[in-house]
Amino acid sequence: MTAIRFRLNDIDHAEDVAPRLSLADLLRERHNLTATHLGCEHGVCGACTVLVDGMPARACLMLAAACDDRQIHSLEGLRDDPIIAALRDSFHRRHAVQCGFCTPGMLISARDLIQRGRAGSEAEIRAGLSGNLCRCTGYTNIVSAIAEAAQSVGAQGKTS
Amino acid sequence: MSAADGTTGSGIGASLLRREDARHLDGRGEFVPDIRMPGTREIAFLRSPHAHARIRSIAAPPGSKGRVFTAADLPRIKPIRVVTQAAGAKSPPWPPLATDKVRYVGEAIAVCVAPTRGEAEDLANSIEVDYEVLEAAVDAPLVWRGSRHLIHESWGDNLYLERTIEGGDIEAAARAAEVTVTREYRMNRQSGAPLEGRAVLAYRDHRLDEVVVYASTQTPHTVRVALGEILDIEQRRIRVVAPDVGGGFGPKARLYPEEIILAALALELDHPVRWVEDRTEHLLTCAHTRDHHYKVTAYADRQGKVLGVDCEIIVDAGAYGLWPQGPYQEANMAGRTLPGPYTIPNYRARTYTVATNKTPLGPYRGVGRPGACFAIERTIDEVARAVGRDPVEVRIENMIPAGAMPYTSIAGMRYDTGDYPASVRLCAELLDMPAIRARQKQGEADGRLVGIGFASFTEQTAHGAAEFASRGASIIPGFESCTARILPDGSLVLMVGIQSHGQGLETTLSQIACHELGIDPSHISVRHGDTESTAFGFGTFASRSMVMSGGAVARASRMLRDKLCRIGAHLLQCDPAEARCEGGAVHGPQGSVTIAEIAKVAHLRMDGLPPGVDPLLDMTATYEPQISTGVFSYATHGAIVMVDPETGFIELIDFAVAEDCGTMVNPMIVEGQIRGGVVQGIGTALYEEIPYDAQGQPLAVTFADYLMPGAAELPAIKIGHMHTPASATEYGMKGMGEGGAVAPPAAIANAVRDALAAIGAEINETPLTPARVLAAIKKVQQAAKA
Numbered sequence: 001m002t003a004i005r006f007r008l009n010d011i012d013h014a015e016d017v018a019p020r021l022s023l024a025d026l027l028r029e030r031h032n033l034t035a036t037h038l039g040c041e042h043g044v045c046g047a048c049t050v051l052v053d054g055m056p057a058r059a060c061l062m063l064a065a066a067c068d069d070r071q072i073h074s075l076e077g078l079r080d081d082p083i084i085a086a087l088r089d090s091f092h093r094r095h096a097v098q099c100g101f102c103t104p105g106m107l108i109s110a111r112d113l114i115q116r117g118r119a120g121s122e123a124e125i126r127a128g129l130s131g132n133l134c135r136c137t138g139y140t141n142i143v144s145a146i147a148e149a150a151q152s153v154g155a156q157g158k159t160s
Numbered sequence: 161m162s163a164a165d166g167t168t169g170s171g172i173g174a175s176l177l178r179r180e181d182a183r184h185l186d187g188r189g190e191f192v193p194d195i196r197m198p199g200t201r202e203i204a205f206l207r208s209p210h211a212h213a214r215i216r217s218i219a220a221p222p223g224s225k226g227r228v229f230t231a232a233d234l235p236r237i238k239p240i241r242v243v244t245q246a247a248g249a250k251s252p253p254w255p256p257l258a259t260d261k262v263r264y265v266g267e268a269i270a271v272c273v274a275p276t277r278g279e280a281e282d283l284a285n286s287i288e289v290d291y292e293v294l295e296a297a298v299d300a301p302l303v304w305r306g307s308r309h310l311i312h313e314s315w316g317d318n319l320y321l322e323r324t325i326e327g328g329d330i331e332a333a334a335r336a337a338e339v340t341v342t343r344e345y346r347m348n349r350q351s352g353a354p355l356e357g358r359a360v361l362a363y364r365d366h367r368l369d370e371v372v373v374y375a376s377t378q379t380p381h382t383v384r385v386a387l388g389e390i391l392d393i394e395q396r397r398i399r400v401v402a403p404d405v406g407g408g409f410g411p412k413a414r415l416y417p418e419e420i421i422l423a424a425l426a427l428e429l430d431h432p433v434r435w436v437e438d439r440t441e442h443l444l445t446c447a448h449t450r451d452h453h454y455k456v457t458a459y460a461d462r463q464g465k466v467l468g469v470d471c472e473i474i475v476d477a478g479a480y481g482l483w484p485q486g487p488y489q490e491a492n493m494a495g496r497t498l499p500g501p502y503t504i505p506n507y508r509a510r511t512y513t514v515a516t517n518k519t520p521l522g523p524y525r526g527v528g529r530p531g532a533c534f535a536i537e538r539t540i541d542e543v544a545r546a547v548g549r550d551p552v553e554v555r556i557e558n559m560i561p562a563g564a565m566p567y568t569s570i571a572g573m574r575y576d577t578g579d580y581p582a583s584v585r586l587c588a589e590l591l592d593m594p595a596i597r598a599r600q601k602q603g604e605a606d607g608r609l610v611g612i613g614f615a616s617f618t619e620q621t622a623h624g625a626a627e628f629a630s631r632g633a634s635i636i637p638g639f640e641s642c643t644a645r646i647l648p649d650g651s652l653v654l655m656v657g658i659q660s661h662g663q664g665l666e667t668t669l670s671q672i673a674c675h676e677l678g679i680d681p682s683h684i685s686v687r688h689g690d691t692e693s694t695a696f697g698f699g700t701f702a703s704r705s706m707v708m709s710g711g712a713v714a715r716a717s718r719m720l721r722d723k724l725c726r727i728g729a730h731l732l733q734c735d736p737a738e739a740r741c742e743g744g745a746v747h748g749p750q751g752s753v754t755i756a757e758i759a760k761v762a763h764l765r766m767d768g769l770p771p772g773v774d775p776l777l778d779m780t781a782t783y784e785p786q787i788s789t790g791v792f793s794y795a796t797h798g799a800i801v802m803v804d805p806e807t808g809f810i811e812l813i814d815f816a817v818a819e820d821c822g823t824m825v826n827p828m829i830v831e832g833q834i835r836g837g838v839v840q841g842i843g844t845a846l847y848e849e850i851p852y853d854a855q856g857q858p859l860a861v862t863f864a865d866y867l868m869p870g871a872a873e874l875p876a877i878k879i880g881h882m883h884t885p886a887s888a889t890e891y892g893m894k895g896m897g898e899g900g901a902v903a904p905p906a907a908i909a910n911a912v913r914d915a916l917a918a919i920g921a922e923i924n925e926t927p928l929t930p931a932r933v934l935a936a937i938k939k940v941q942q943a944a945k946a
Contacts, residue, residue, distance in 0.1 A: 021280055034194035035187025039355045041440040044863035045354060073188035088185040092177055093831050095164060099662035100184030101191065101355040101406030122876070129871040133409050133863070135355045136662045138835030138900075140869040159477070 002067040009033075016062040024048045024059035027065070027074055031039025033103040035075035039133070044134035049105035050074045056112045056131075075104040082156070083111045086149040096145040098136030106132050110146045119150035164828040171675035172891055175828035176922065177572020178667045179681065180660075183502060184842045189404045192359035192376050193436045200361070203422065206270040206443065208288050209260035211296035211517035214308065215260055218270060219288040220445040225386030227283060228395035230270045231257040232256060234424050238390050240415065242486035246434025246632030249321040250486060256390075256417035262291075263311055263479035264519050265858055266444030271421050273433060276580075284922075288582050296517040297854030299478035301453050304514040311479055311515045314386040320477055320487050321515040325495040328506030331678035337459035341542045345529040346925040347905065349451040349476065350848040352524040353868060356406020357442040362422040363432035370397045373423050377402045378413040378659050379699030380458075382635065384691050387413045387423050388482055398423070404445045406662035407935050409840070410523035411447040413660075413701035414482040419499075443861045447522025448850060451476040452494060452531035458880035459506075464547040464554040468506030471498060471535065475513050478520040484635040487513050487521055492631055493528025493620075496571040500536045500796060501580040501618050502558045507570040517856040523701060525840055525901040529617060537615035539907035540923060541913060551910065552588055552614060556581045560617070575618055577884045580822055584616060586818035586880045587796040596800060608802045608811075611915025612762040616796040621895025622707035623790030637698035639784040642706070643713035644673065644720050646777035648763040650756030652677070652684045652746075654716075657697010659689040662836075664829045665705055669713050671825055676717035677753065678743040695780055701897030707791065711783030711890045719779035730770035773938040787888035793896045795819035796836070797903035805937055808930030810912060814875050815904070820882035822889070822898035827881075830896060835877045837900020843869045845905040846927050 001016040008031065010123075025043075027033040027050070030152065031156070039045035041060045048059040051073040076085045087107050090096070097103050112127040113119040125146050126139070134142060164175040184187050221227040233236070239253035258269045270287055272279035297311055297318055305317045313319075361374040371393070377383055378402040388395040400575040405412065419800040425433045436448065441700055453474040459467045473494050477487035495509035544554035560567045564578035569575060584760075590941055596612045604610060620627070625638035643655040653668055665688065670681035687693050697709070721741045728746025729739040731753045740748050745754045759769035759777055766775045785791060824830045847867040851859045860866040885892020903924050912933070913922045922937040 018278075028193075030194065032190075037194070037356070038192070038436075038740060039357075039406075040863045042862050042864065044440065045439075046353060049781075079186065091185055092181045093164060095178065095828050097178070097184050097354070098188045098405060098664070098832060098836060099407040100180070103184045104187045107185070124873070126871040129754075133355060133868055133870060135409070135840070136836045136867070137832060138839035138877060139874055140835050140876050141832065143871060143876075151429045 002065040003066060004056060006067045006069065007071045019065055021064040023050070023062040023064050023067055025061060026064040031074050033074045036103060037101050039101065044133070046109060047102050047105040049108045049132065055116040056109055070075065075107060077159055081111065083114050083149070083153055086153050087111060087145065090145040090148040094141045095138060096141040100133040102132060106134065106142060110149070113146065114150045114153055119146050122147065126157055164718060170382055170681050172825050173898055174671065174826065176671055176826055177347050178664045179670070180666050181666060191212045191356055191406055191938060192361055192374050192403045195361055195374055195403065197361065197363055198323050198582055199430040200434050201275060202280045203274045204272045204277060204284045205268045206272065207282040208258065208265060208267040208269055210262060210291055210293050212267050212294040213262050213291040215258060215262065215269070215293065215662040216290040216292055219663065220270070221286045221674030224283060228270055228287060229425065231255055231259045236391055236427070237420055239385045240390065240483050240484050242481045243634035244359070244632050245634065246321060246486065246488055247302035249632065250315055251481055251486060252847045256420045264306060264517055265856060266286050266519060271423070271425065273429070274910040276296050280564050281499055291328050295532065296494050298516055298518070298852050298854060300514040300516050301474050303516060304474065304512055311517060318515040320481065320515055321491070322503070322512050323492065324508065324510050325571050326508040328468065330468050330470050330508040331507045333459040333506035336467055338462045339460045339543065339547050340457060341539060342457040343924055345454040345456065345535045345538060345540060347452045347534055347844070348849045348926055349448050350844060350867060351443050351849055352409045352411035352447065353442065354407025354409055354473070357437035357439060358412065358416065358418065358446055359436045359750055360419050360422040361432060361434045362426035364400050364426055370399050371423055371426050372399045372401065373419060374401045374403060375855045376405050376453065378405065378408040378661060378688055378701055380691050381657055381696050382484060382661060382698060383415055383419060387420060390420050390526040397741060402659045402689045405659065408661045409525045410527065410701060413446055414522050415484070421577060431701060439863060440861045443850065443866055444858060446518060447482055448519045449521060449524035450531060450844065451498050451521060452490070454531065454535040454847050456535050456539050456541050460543045461548065462547055464543050464549050464557065466502060466504050466558050469499065469611060470508045473509055473511045475521070476516050477513050478516055478517065478518040480520045480521050482522045485633055489523070489631065490521060490528045494532040494575055497529050497618070497620070498532040498536050499532065499569050501616050503560050504570050518820040518852060523759055525837060525898045525914060526899070528845060529902045530841065533615055533617045533924065534906045534909065538909055540914065552584060553933040554926055555614065555616060556584050565715050573620065574782065574789050576787065576886055576888060578792065578794050579618060579882065579884065580794055581935040582706065582882060583794060583796040583818040584614060586882065587614060587798040587816050589813055590816035590818060590878045590880050591800060608804045608839050609805070609915040610800065610802055611911040611913065611916050612798065612800050613910025614796055614798045615903040615910060617794065618841065619662060619703065619793040619896070619899040619902060619904045620790040621703035623702060623784055624784045624788035626788040627790055638788060639782045640712045641695040641697045641780065641782045642709065642716040643778065643780040644713065644716035644760050645819050646720060646755065648759055650754065650759040652679050654684060654713055655687045655694040655711065656696050656709050658705040659698045660700065661832065663700065663705065667710065667744065667899050668825045668829060669710060672713045673717045674712050674715055677721055677741060680744070681837055703897040707785060707889050707895050708783060710727055710825065710893060711785065712781050714890045715781035715783050716779045717919055718805055719781060720777055723777060724755060724758050726773055727761060731758065731761065731768060785889045791822070791892045791894045792885040793899055794823040794901055794904065799904070799907040799911040801908060801911040803912055803933065805919065809935035810928060810933065812842065812875055812908065816878040816880070817900070818882065819899065820884050822894035825893060831879055834879055834900045837898060838872060838877050838904055839869050842874065842908070844901070844926055845908040849927050
């Protein structure tokens, strides 16, 4: 067992974790944070994308033991985030959700693209989504929803 | 609730935004692995590493009794057995845990129980199995007869079913032909690969004296039927729930060994058990798909008019047949849909469904049609090239004209309504075909080659009793059910036997009830996927749920409407014939009463009921379309590609769909289904493949080697709609869930053929990988040298 201290969705925790426990299982099985989905468990599909110290990371590939002294945000911890709010709205209005399994990871990756100013064109958004698979939508509506959210966040940023 | 297109209506035809979205966008969807039951233990399976082997012995580690179970430890479990009435069909028993023999890599041998999945896997790794490894039968065209390697020894061959479908006189067509085109095609083995794999959670509910099975399935009711038969317990003591399901696409519309084994363990053990399939297990053991081989000969006249098609279709169906429909439907569907939207007068298809040492083949979006479409649409293009004409013109000239509808194809499919040639013209317009032809003449600065290709198809949907009876099926999914219940406050619950896993049926079924009753969808709940709360139904597959479940909702809603009008008329003191139900109220000549007021009377104040009318507003209806051979959607897909002859790399630069699915309940959702299907079809065309080596080892068992299309590889997909309502369904609806996946392989291969026309190369095997493109070019160049 390894003792770790970490900040999860803005709350501090100290826990003992087995060496092979993944961050995804730490979130899902210990903390019941089931927005983080497991689609492949080998780092390709992106459904388990979370933020570690503000950067997108694969929760399936990262070991819990490597999370000592880190800040983790899953989708549950981003419910009040303004970019996530804009994305939820545009994903709904543009029918960018079908089965919903890829959705939390998509939202977190999309938030990162918008925050880094990498959602300026369709081609840029498509390239930026190369780490997130969706099997249902064909991506068209996800791409346009991200473009719309990027615009609305940008517009708000200018007016405020 | 609001609509995507800015309209305010909520009934049929409105692009109503989905009521399913909120929970998923908030991270509150509830998939099987998200369900928490105290005391749950995790399951891991020991699976065969060999494609074909006898099991001499299985030795579990000392002290593992009660944590490791083999077939011998679970005698309650009987083999899975598909019953079929198809003449000459063979149906092998399939023990959910292997007994004397394993027949594909991944077949379950033992099941292990532990507090965590990791510990359960450790336990599985500590079991010793003594195998006598046998040679594997891997290549279907070579092993179906005369093979020394028999998968099911008692058969004497490796053939599930041989069937010939024919009409007209193919020999006469051969004699009359001025042009003969022969090609071989192959659509390789792949996975359905929903983003959520399968999962099962099973436990005993002692209060209700039942076993509860949560499963990521498209068909909870029929899974319950099977569990009852195989475990020999009454179905009243089994509840199957499919909660949120992270994509299905067909593979989850079958019964699996894991569902049986988990239910059996729940009956044995004193705690819940959970199995969550990982991606490697999915690619090894969830139903595979396609794996079709075709040899097609077309006979035509000098104008390219097709006089006859003669074909041989071999389907590599793997080691067992999945319950309930077995391995037979792929070859059947391929043979019967290969004539496509054409007036082919003479036809013969010899079909062979072959057993191999591979994962069992199951349904996947399109079922049989993508391979058949690939074969006929590539062939139509080659006929056009053989007579020196444009494939678009030849395609249209061979098509069934709108005036000939309804039309029974040479393979016996009854196409109901539509204008097939118009879909080709519309698709060519969407892609601005003259501009592409001009661009081809100019050439590209970077040396790449541009090509445009089309493919058309018909899509049998919502087929019922007549269709499945003709296949010899023992379970005939000919209807769907709905219980429509108005509660004392006037809100409505629709309980339906289907399962929605991305199709948005919680939204669209409420639109139908809104259309009939005037109750806004925001006051309607849709319950599905649970044997406890819904009447029996078959589930969601075969592009059937909108037509069949929607039809059942329409009927149950109208039954409620009649009763609302009778009670409402009594309250309004008018004749029931004068009362009409509209906008959430019953209106008489001199006033109106709301559904909420009527609901209160029907439940809480029965003194207000008219004489002879019973309390409650609760109606159950079933529905099957008036024609049970199916209603046919159709489409033409078009692709524009850039092919690099140096690297073999194909870039898809544009894609268009011109389609007709009759009346659209929710156009936004229809377009979402089309685009999603098209991208799966692009996956088949360009990326997805599970190759096997000569020993029967699968070579793509992770997403690192099984490639799926991502956003970066794809163009936006254009859609043009046509609207020819069906005459045999409610509102003129047709199913359309699968069509998107049918034509992309054919359209893209035709576009690549067009791009490589000057070189003379063609690629007749999916996926069209760079290696295959280069090999095709090299083959032509070598032939030219020789």
